[in-house]
Amino acid sequence: MTEHEFDILDELYFVTSYPDLRSTLSLIDEELCQGLQSLLEKGYIRIMYPDQDTEHTYDPNTFGKHCQEYYFLATKAGLVVHNSI
Numbered sequence: 001m002t003e004h005e006f007d008i009l010d011e012l013y014f015v016t017s018y019p020d021l022r023s024t025l026s027l028i029d030e031e032l033c034q035g036l037q038s039l040l041e042k043g044y045i046r047i048m049y050p051d052q053d054t055e056h057t058y059d060p061n062t063f064g065k066h067c068q069e070y071y072f073l074a075t076k077a078g079l080v081v082h083n084s085i
Helices: 003-010 018-024 029-042 063-069 076-084
Strands: 045-048 071-074
Touching (some): 003 029, 003 076
């Protein structure tokens, strides 16, 4: 897990919007979206959209276009990995 991925997971114990992540972390949009996509592919986070209570299926083909519209939440697997480092 990269340092960026670890920092992102650290913010996702509760549902968090992209703008909130962006304001909390010192990452540019490209770094943040890449980190989120990597965590999604590992199964460490999930997408919530169009609201904080609705899980949305991850589609790698459209994620980059919509990354900034989503909410995110760590999965159990993601929390386990995050807490073991």
